[in-house]
Amino acid sequence: MHRPPHLSALMSRRGVLSHGALLAGGATVAGGVLVAASASAKISQKGVSYQVTPKGAARCDKCKFWKPPATCTLVDGVISPAGWCTLYATK
Secondary structure: OOOOHHHHHHHHHHHHHHHHHHHHHHHHHHHHHHHHHHHHOOEOOHHHOOEOOOEOOEOHHHEOOEEOOOEEOOEOOOOOOOOEOOOOOEO
């Protein structure tokens, strides 16, 4: 069965749009998974030269990554409020 040219063009456009929407949706889902994976991965204390004492006035409880009572958004494990690491960034 031969289709008229205008119907073939319509089917082609529909197919392209359909596949494009699927690819865009898949990319969005994949991107969300990558962001979630990286957000949950923390750096080891050793990897950032963590110490339980401050470095001058710089201390964990004054850092923008500090999460009371004793955690950090970037560093794994229990973190002392008076500690310090190489990722320190003032609030």
